Amino acid sequence: xxxxxxxxxxxxxxxxxxxxxxxxxxxxxxxxxxxxxxxxxxxxxxxxxxxxxxxxxxxxxxxxxxxxxxxxxxxxxxxxxxxxxxxxxxxxxxxxxxxxxxxxxxxxxxxxxxxxxxxxxxxxxxxxxxxxxx
Amino acid sequence: xxxxxxxxxxxxxxxxxxxxxxxxxxxxxxxxxxxxxxxxxxxxxxxxxxxxxxxxxxxxxxxxxxxxxxxxxxxxxxxxxxxxxxxxxxxxxxxxxxxxxxxxxxxxxxxxxxxxxxxxxxxxxxxxxxxxxx
DNA sequence: TTACACTTGCAAGTCATTTGCATTTAGTAT
DNA sequence: ATACTAAATGCAAATGACTTGCAAGTGTAA
Numbered sequence: 001x002x003x004x005x006x007x008x009x010x011x012x013x014x015x016x017x018x019x020x021x022x023x024x025x026x027x028x029x030x031x032x033x034x035x036x037x038x039x040x041x042x043x044x045x046x047x048x049x050x051x052x053x054x055x056x057x058x059x060x061x062x063x064x065x066x067x068x069x070x071x072x073x074x075x076x077x078x079x080x081x082x083x084x085x086x087x088x089x090x091x092x093x094x095x096x097x098x099x100x101x102x103x104x105x106x107x108x109x110x111x112x113x114x115x116x117x118x119x120x121x122x123x124x125x126x127x128x129x130x131x132x133x134x
Numbered sequence: 135x136x137x138x139x140x141x142x143x144x145x146x147x148x149x150x151x152x153x154x155x156x157x158x159x160x161x162x163x164x165x166x167x168x169x170x171x172x173x174x175x176x177x178x179x180x181x182x183x184x185x186x187x188x189x190x191x192x193x194x195x196x197x198x199x200x201x202x203x204x205x206x207x208x209x210x211x212x213x214x215x216x217x218x219x220x221x222x223x224x225x226x227x228x229x230x231x232x233x234x235x236x237x238x239x240x241x242x243x244x245x246x247x248x249x250x251x252x253x254x255x256x257x258x259x260x261x262x263x264x265x266x267x268x
Numbered sequence: 269t270t271a272c273a274c275t276t277g278c279a280a281g282t283c284a285t286t287t288g289c290a291t292t293t294a295g296t297a298t
Numbered sequence: 299a300t301a302c303t304a305a306a307t308g309c310a311a312a313t314g315a316c317t318t319g320c321a322a323g324t325g326t327a328a
Contacts, residue, residue, distance in 0.1 A: 010274095011325050013275065015275080015276075048316095049277065049278080049317085050275080050276055050277075053317090056316095070200055073315060089254065101239050101242075106236075108233075109260075110262070114220050116220050116265070118263065119260045120263070121261045121262070122260040123202065124256065124257070125257050126248075126255070126256040127253065127257075128251070129251065130249065131251065134252075145305060146295090147306065149306080165284090180307085183308065187286090187306080188306095206283080
Protein backbone atom coordinates (compact mmCIF):
# COMPACT_ATOMS: atom_id res chain seq x y z
CA UNK A 1 0.00 0.00 0.00
CA UNK A 2 2.86 2.32 0.78
CA UNK A 3 4.22 1.51 -2.66
CA UNK A 4 1.21 3.14 -4.24
CA UNK A 5 1.73 6.38 -2.39
CA UNK A 6 5.46 6.47 -2.96
CA UNK A 7 5.06 5.91 -6.67
CA UNK A 8 2.81 8.91 -6.90
CA UNK A 9 5.25 11.04 -4.99
CA UNK A 10 3.11 11.31 -1.89
CA UNK A 11 4.45 11.46 1.60
CA UNK A 12 3.34 8.53 3.66
CA UNK A 13 1.18 9.89 6.44
CA UNK A 14 -1.18 8.18 8.86
CA UNK A 15 -4.14 9.92 7.24
CA UNK A 16 -3.35 8.63 3.78
CA UNK A 17 -2.59 5.13 4.91
CA UNK A 18 -5.81 4.93 6.86
CA UNK A 19 -7.91 6.29 4.02
CA UNK A 20 -6.33 3.91 1.53
CA UNK A 21 -6.99 1.06 3.91
CA UNK A 22 -10.64 2.04 4.27
CA UNK A 23 -11.16 2.07 0.54
CA UNK A 24 -9.40 -1.21 -0.03
CA UNK A 25 -11.62 -2.88 2.52
CA UNK A 26 -14.86 -1.36 1.34
CA UNK A 27 -17.12 -3.11 -1.15
CA UNK A 28 -19.16 -0.03 -1.88
CA UNK A 29 -18.35 3.54 -2.86
CA UNK A 30 -17.79 5.98 -0.01
CA UNK A 31 -18.28 9.70 0.38
CA UNK A 32 -16.19 12.03 2.52
CA UNK A 33 -18.53 11.82 5.47
CA UNK A 34 -18.58 8.04 5.61
CA UNK A 35 -14.80 7.88 5.32
CA UNK A 36 -14.60 10.34 8.18
CA UNK A 37 -16.93 8.23 10.31
CA UNK A 38 -14.90 5.11 9.63
CA UNK A 39 -11.76 6.95 10.66
CA UNK A 40 -13.39 7.88 13.93
CA UNK A 41 -14.34 4.27 14.58
CA UNK A 42 -10.73 3.32 13.96
CA UNK A 43 -9.74 5.84 16.64
CA UNK A 44 -7.90 7.88 14.05
CA UNK A 45 -8.05 11.55 14.81
CA UNK A 46 -8.15 12.96 11.34
CA UNK A 47 -9.89 16.14 10.35
CA UNK A 48 -12.72 16.09 7.86
CA UNK A 49 -10.91 18.68 5.77
CA UNK A 50 -8.01 16.31 5.42
CA UNK A 51 -10.41 13.67 4.17
CA UNK A 52 -11.68 16.03 1.49
CA UNK A 53 -8.18 16.97 0.47
CA UNK A 54 -7.04 13.39 0.35
CA UNK A 55 -10.01 12.23 -1.71
CA UNK A 56 -9.38 15.07 -4.09
CA UNK A 57 -5.70 14.45 -4.60
CA UNK A 58 -6.12 10.68 -4.79
CA UNK A 59 -8.67 11.25 -7.51
CA UNK A 60 -6.51 13.53 -9.59
CA UNK A 61 -3.61 11.13 -9.19
CA UNK A 62 -5.65 8.20 -10.39
CA UNK A 63 -5.90 6.25 -7.17
CA UNK A 64 -9.61 6.88 -6.70
CA UNK A 65 -12.42 7.63 -9.10
CA UNK A 66 -15.60 9.60 -8.60
CA UNK A 67 -18.90 7.76 -8.66
CA UNK A 68 -22.17 9.60 -9.20
CA UNK A 69 -24.90 7.85 -7.28
CA UNK A 70 -27.29 10.80 -7.55
CA UNK A 71 -27.06 11.58 -3.90
CA UNK A 72 -26.09 14.96 -2.58
CA UNK A 73 -22.49 14.09 -1.93
CA UNK A 74 -19.77 12.69 -4.13
CA UNK A 75 -18.80 9.06 -3.79
CA UNK A 76 -15.40 7.54 -4.50
CA UNK A 77 -13.97 4.12 -5.10
CA UNK A 78 -10.55 2.63 -5.82
CA UNK A 79 -9.89 3.11 -9.51
CA UNK A 80 -8.91 -0.52 -10.01
CA UNK A 81 -12.32 -1.86 -9.10
CA UNK A 82 -13.52 -2.79 -12.55
CA UNK A 83 -17.21 -2.83 -12.07
CA UNK A 84 -20.29 -0.69 -12.30
CA UNK A 85 -23.21 -0.04 -10.01
CA UNK A 86 -26.90 -0.59 -9.92
CA UNK A 87 -28.56 1.70 -7.45
CA UNK A 88 -32.04 1.17 -6.03
CA UNK A 89 -33.76 4.52 -6.27
CA UNK A 90 -35.98 3.60 -3.37
CA UNK A 91 -33.73 2.14 -0.66
CA UNK A 92 -30.31 3.25 -1.97
CA UNK A 93 -28.94 -0.29 -2.08
CA UNK A 94 -25.93 -0.47 -4.36
CA UNK A 95 -25.23 -3.68 -6.24
CA UNK A 96 -22.10 -4.19 -8.32
CA UNK A 97 -21.75 -5.88 -11.63
CA UNK A 98 -18.91 -6.53 -13.99
CA UNK A 99 -19.22 -7.03 -17.68
CA UNK A 100 -16.39 -7.11 -20.15
CA UNK A 101 -18.62 -6.41 -23.10
CA UNK A 102 -19.37 -2.95 -21.84
CA UNK A 103 -15.70 -2.13 -21.88
CA UNK A 104 -15.23 -3.52 -25.38
CA UNK A 105 -18.05 -1.45 -26.73
CA UNK A 106 -16.79 1.68 -25.10
CA UNK A 107 -13.51 1.06 -26.88
CA UNK A 108 -15.31 0.86 -30.21
CA UNK A 109 -17.22 3.99 -29.52
CA UNK A 110 -14.13 5.96 -28.88
CA UNK A 111 -12.46 4.97 -32.11
CA UNK A 112 -15.45 4.88 -34.42
CA UNK A 113 -18.10 7.25 -33.23
CA UNK A 114 -16.22 9.97 -31.53
CA UNK A 115 -13.49 12.42 -32.35
CA UNK A 116 -11.88 11.76 -29.02
CA UNK A 117 -8.62 9.89 -29.28
CA UNK A 118 -8.63 8.22 -25.94
CA UNK A 119 -10.95 7.80 -23.02
CA UNK A 120 -9.34 8.07 -19.66
CA UNK A 121 -12.33 7.18 -17.59
CA UNK A 122 -15.97 6.45 -17.80
CA UNK A 123 -18.87 6.26 -15.45
CA UNK A 124 -21.76 3.90 -15.87
CA UNK A 125 -24.44 3.70 -13.26
CA UNK A 126 -27.82 2.06 -13.52
CA UNK A 127 -30.86 3.09 -11.54
CA UNK A 128 -33.90 1.00 -10.80
CA UNK A 129 -35.73 -0.89 -8.10
CA UNK A 130 -34.11 -3.79 -6.29
CA UNK A 131 -35.95 -7.02 -5.56
CA UNK A 132 -37.16 -5.92 -2.16
CA UNK A 133 -38.51 -2.63 -3.42
CA UNK A 134 -40.18 -3.97 -6.54
CA UNK B 135 -45.39 20.69 -25.40
CA UNK B 136 -48.39 21.51 -23.27
CA UNK B 137 -49.47 17.92 -23.73
CA UNK B 138 -46.42 16.73 -21.87
CA UNK B 139 -47.20 18.87 -18.87
CA UNK B 140 -50.90 18.04 -18.83
CA UNK B 141 -50.22 14.33 -18.98
CA UNK B 142 -48.08 14.57 -15.90
CA UNK B 143 -50.75 16.50 -14.05
CA UNK B 144 -48.84 19.75 -14.04
CA UNK B 145 -50.39 23.17 -14.30
CA UNK B 146 -49.30 24.93 -17.40
CA UNK B 147 -47.39 27.98 -16.31
CA UNK B 148 -45.15 30.40 -18.20
CA UNK B 149 -42.17 29.18 -16.19
CA UNK B 150 -42.67 25.55 -17.10
CA UNK B 151 -43.37 26.24 -20.74
CA UNK B 152 -40.28 28.39 -21.02
CA UNK B 153 -38.05 25.86 -19.31
CA UNK B 154 -39.34 23.01 -21.45
CA UNK B 155 -38.73 25.11 -24.53
CA UNK B 156 -35.18 25.84 -23.47
CA UNK B 157 -34.42 22.17 -23.02
CA UNK B 158 -36.00 21.12 -26.28
CA UNK B 159 -33.88 23.65 -28.15
CA UNK B 160 -30.64 22.84 -26.39
CA UNK B 161 -28.17 20.34 -27.79
CA UNK B 162 -26.23 20.08 -24.57
CA UNK B 163 -27.11 19.44 -20.94
CA UNK B 164 -27.94 22.50 -18.87
CA UNK B 165 -27.62 23.33 -15.20
CA UNK B 166 -29.93 25.57 -13.18
CA UNK B 167 -27.79 28.64 -13.64
CA UNK B 168 -27.60 28.38 -17.41
CA UNK B 169 -31.35 27.80 -17.64
CA UNK B 170 -31.83 30.89 -15.52
CA UNK B 171 -29.58 32.96 -17.77
CA UNK B 172 -31.42 31.81 -20.85
CA UNK B 173 -34.71 32.79 -19.25
CA UNK B 174 -33.35 36.25 -18.64
CA UNK B 175 -32.29 36.59 -22.25
CA UNK B 176 -35.82 35.62 -23.23
CA UNK B 177 -37.08 38.48 -21.06
CA UNK B 178 -38.81 35.99 -18.80
CA UNK B 179 -38.87 37.15 -15.23
CA UNK B 180 -38.60 33.85 -13.45
CA UNK B 181 -36.93 33.32 -10.12
CA UNK B 182 -33.92 31.05 -9.83
CA UNK B 183 -35.66 29.10 -7.08
CA UNK B 184 -38.44 28.31 -9.49
CA UNK B 185 -35.88 26.96 -11.91
CA UNK B 186 -34.51 24.65 -9.24
CA UNK B 187 -37.97 23.48 -8.29
CA UNK B 188 -38.95 22.92 -11.88
CA UNK B 189 -35.82 20.95 -12.69
CA UNK B 190 -36.40 18.85 -9.63
CA UNK B 191 -40.03 18.01 -10.32
CA UNK B 192 -39.42 17.45 -14.03
CA UNK B 193 -36.72 15.01 -13.06
CA UNK B 194 -38.84 13.04 -10.64
CA UNK B 195 -41.67 12.97 -13.16
CA UNK B 196 -39.41 11.60 -15.87
CA UNK B 197 -39.30 14.61 -18.16
CA UNK B 198 -35.67 15.40 -17.48
CA UNK B 199 -32.74 13.30 -16.34
CA UNK B 200 -29.71 14.22 -14.32
CA UNK B 201 -26.34 14.20 -16.02
CA UNK B 202 -23.14 14.13 -14.01
CA UNK B 203 -20.45 15.98 -15.91
CA UNK B 204 -18.20 16.24 -12.86
CA UNK B 205 -18.63 19.95 -12.58
CA UNK B 206 -19.81 21.62 -9.41
CA UNK B 207 -23.42 21.87 -10.46
CA UNK B 208 -25.93 19.31 -11.67
CA UNK B 209 -26.79 19.17 -15.34
CA UNK B 210 -30.07 18.06 -16.86
CA UNK B 211 -31.32 16.97 -20.23
CA UNK B 212 -34.62 15.86 -21.75
CA UNK B 213 -35.06 12.21 -20.88
CA UNK B 214 -35.87 11.23 -24.47
CA UNK B 215 -32.47 12.21 -25.78
CA UNK B 216 -31.05 8.74 -26.25
CA UNK B 217 -27.40 9.43 -26.22
CA UNK B 218 -24.43 9.63 -23.95
CA UNK B 219 -21.67 12.14 -23.44
CA UNK B 220 -17.96 12.37 -23.84
CA UNK B 221 -16.53 15.16 -21.80
CA UNK B 222 -13.13 16.71 -22.34
CA UNK B 223 -11.55 16.95 -18.92
CA UNK B 224 -9.41 19.82 -20.09
CA UNK B 225 -11.72 22.24 -21.94
CA UNK B 226 -15.11 20.89 -20.82
CA UNK B 227 -16.31 20.30 -24.37
CA UNK B 228 -19.21 17.86 -24.40
CA UNK B 229 -19.67 15.59 -27.41
CA UNK B 230 -22.67 13.31 -27.81
CA UNK B 231 -22.77 9.80 -29.13
CA UNK B 232 -25.43 7.22 -29.61
CA UNK B 233 -24.91 3.53 -29.70
CA UNK B 234 -27.61 0.90 -29.66
CA UNK B 235 -25.27 -1.83 -28.52
CA UNK B 236 -24.76 -0.19 -25.20
CA UNK B 237 -28.48 -0.31 -24.56
CA UNK B 238 -28.71 -3.97 -25.58
CA UNK B 239 -25.93 -4.95 -23.26
CA UNK B 240 -27.42 -3.07 -20.39
CA UNK B 241 -30.59 -5.04 -20.97
CA UNK B 242 -28.65 -8.30 -20.73
CA UNK B 243 -26.93 -7.20 -17.60
CA UNK B 244 -30.16 -6.50 -15.86
CA UNK B 245 -31.63 -9.89 -16.56
CA UNK B 246 -28.53 -12.03 -16.25
CA UNK B 247 -26.08 -10.47 -13.92
CA UNK B 248 -28.21 -8.57 -11.49
CA UNK B 249 -31.02 -9.25 -9.11
CA UNK B 250 -32.72 -6.10 -10.24
CA UNK B 251 -35.85 -6.72 -12.25
CA UNK B 252 -35.88 -3.60 -14.29
CA UNK B 253 -33.66 -0.64 -14.90
CA UNK B 254 -35.43 2.67 -15.09
CA UNK B 255 -32.51 4.77 -16.07
CA UNK B 256 -28.82 4.69 -16.55
CA UNK B 257 -26.04 7.16 -16.87
CA UNK B 258 -23.00 6.68 -19.01
CA UNK B 259 -20.46 9.39 -19.32
CA UNK B 260 -16.98 9.14 -20.77
CA UNK B 261 -14.11 11.40 -19.84
CA UNK B 262 -11.02 12.06 -21.87
CA UNK B 263 -9.24 14.61 -24.00
CA UNK B 264 -10.81 16.00 -27.16
CA UNK B 265 -8.85 16.47 -30.38
CA UNK B 266 -7.87 20.02 -29.61
CA UNK B 267 -6.61 19.20 -26.14
CA UNK B 268 -4.73 16.04 -27.07
C1' DT C 269 19.67 15.46 12.68
C1' DT C 270 18.53 19.21 10.16
C1' DA C 271 16.19 21.82 6.71
C1' DC C 272 12.40 22.47 3.88
C1' DA C 273 8.65 21.39 1.29
C1' DC C 274 4.64 19.04 1.89
C1' DT C 275 0.56 18.05 5.15
C1' DT C 276 -2.68 18.92 8.48
C1' DG C 277 -6.05 21.35 11.55
C1' DC C 278 -8.82 25.09 12.57
C1' DA C 279 -11.84 28.76 11.43
C1' DA C 280 -14.01 31.03 8.14
C1' DG C 281 -15.73 31.39 3.54
C1' DT C 282 -18.05 29.90 -0.79
C1' DC C 283 -21.60 28.36 -3.54
C1' DA C 284 -25.19 25.25 -5.26
C1' DT C 285 -29.39 23.90 -3.66
C1' DT C 286 -33.38 23.76 -0.33
C1' DT C 287 -37.01 25.48 2.69
C1' DG C 288 -40.63 28.37 5.18
C1' DC C 289 -43.99 31.42 4.39
C1' DA C 290 -46.80 34.86 2.29
C1' DT C 291 -48.66 35.95 -2.22
C1' DT C 292 -50.20 34.89 -6.75
C1' DT C 293 -52.19 32.09 -10.32
C1' DA C 294 -54.02 28.05 -13.21
C1' DG C 295 -57.80 25.08 -13.51
C1' DT C 296 -62.35 23.78 -12.08
C1' DA C 297 -66.84 24.26 -10.41
C1' DT C 298 -70.60 27.54 -9.95
C1' DA D 299 -67.77 35.31 -16.36
C1' DT D 300 -66.78 34.59 -11.15
C1' DA D 301 -65.34 32.49 -7.23
C1' DC D 302 -62.80 28.94 -5.17
C1' DT D 303 -58.88 26.00 -4.06
C1' DA D 304 -54.83 23.62 -4.54
C1' DA D 305 -50.73 24.22 -6.69
C1' DA D 306 -46.97 27.39 -8.11
C1' DT D 307 -44.05 31.31 -7.36
C1' DG D 308 -40.95 34.82 -5.15
C1' DC D 309 -38.33 36.38 -1.49
C1' DA D 310 -35.30 35.85 2.29
C1' DA D 311 -33.01 32.93 5.00
C1' DA D 312 -31.07 28.45 5.96
C1' DT D 313 -28.57 24.27 4.80
C1' DG D 314 -24.83 21.51 3.74
C1' DA D 315 -21.10 19.88 0.87
C1' DC D 316 -16.92 21.43 -0.12
C1' DT D 317 -12.87 24.85 -0.34
C1' DT D 318 -9.38 28.08 1.25
C1' DG D 319 -5.99 30.95 4.09
C1' DC D 320 -2.86 30.55 7.35
C1' DA D 321 -0.19 28.88 11.18
C1' DA D 322 1.71 24.78 13.14
C1' DG D 323 3.29 19.99 12.52
C1' DT D 324 5.69 16.15 10.11
C1' DG D 325 7.85 13.09 6.48
C1' DT D 326 12.01 12.70 3.84
C1' DA D 327 16.26 13.44 1.53
C1' DA D 328 20.80 14.99 2.27
